[in-house]
Amino acid sequence: MSDRPRVVVSYTQASEFAKDLDKNLLKGRAFAIGASGVAQRDACEVVLRAPDGSELSLLAEAVWIQEEDPGAGVGVQFQPFGDTEKSRLEEFAQQLKNSGAPSPAPTDQAGRSSAPPAEGSQRPSRRPTGRPSSLPPAPRNIHEKVRGLSIRDRQRMARDGNLTERVALERCYSSSVWEYLLQNQSLSASEAARIAKKGNLPHPLMKIILSNAGWLKAGEVQRALLANPRLNGPDIERVLRNLSRADLNRLPQQSGYRPGVRQAAKRLLGK
Template structure:
């Protein structure tokens, strides 16, 4: 679903448990961060277990959209409730993806990053971080929420930021574009490339967004003057 796929990770099992009791059990979930979803649009939400690395797919509808989060409601059938309850309580299964990934040598991590599925990629990135970013960005199945997550990392090396910036298919996705513009490591030429792919309506909002660095806001002002 592209930009209509939302990824939710959890700090630990307690965090997942709180979200389950507060939201999932009631057939809803709040996805942090901005999206391009409109109220009433269908979307999918991927939950990633903090211990097992397993993923759980929910299909639902956006009912509230703000700059901070998107609230999604999904049809909560008895079967789905049982599956979610099991998912939220499965943290004891340590002999699983995370354990396997932690035991991998460097070459094995790269293989998984290049060809792994969503569950493996998310778990790998959580464990190894910047060690696997380059290979993950080469995975043909990488999703836009994954790219956006990496794009906003303040520790992302400039060559990897350039890899993202130089991929118009990624930068044309608003979720990725906003993540890049919020990254203070973006230099002048990269800022210009990203802003050039923003529609005018979005560009006009950039100078007012205090979450963006001053260099980004100034560049947007200059670009608007020249258009």
């Protein structure tokens, strides 16, 4: 399909694929257990391999890499992902259903076969294995991973995490991680602007944004701060002084800003 690196997601039974279809695939994501060979943000080709050997290939981007067990593998997001890709997934699922791929013998909750033993055979003795009979399932995407974090791990990921992790954290935990996201040295101006425009942003966190010269020079951060009703007094003037002359000249005529912001701009312009 392409010269991109291949990430293979294998299914051992049709019911496994059907479950993953509803839970992940039709939401534009997949997790390849044990896969490797790609780096985060790499473009790749995802191959969904059915129990009967048939395959469906989709273009994707690697968004999460887990290098160590338990749960080693690659999480991907399909790109592009729209009606065409959803239709291909549904058609593939229907073909798999129609093929009547056999399923393994039923098992009990501990994973042992519940089918009767063959005549003359004996069931294996139940010896302790030294490990739990069941392990919690590995997270299949970054959002599941983030939702399972402790408070301390959330804070650590917010301070040190990459873009995908930061976005997932902010979506999941909102204001409770803003302080730690703002401590991340890799936080972009766009991310800072997204936080700066929040009407419930505490003033101490707004001060962190105001004290970052790089962010304060970015137009998107300036606009976000000036639109925030919690910005007032000297802080308004501080942001205005970082605007370009052209932007400052236009601001008094822009009705999207509060009267106090427009009046402060007029004062700086000597009008």
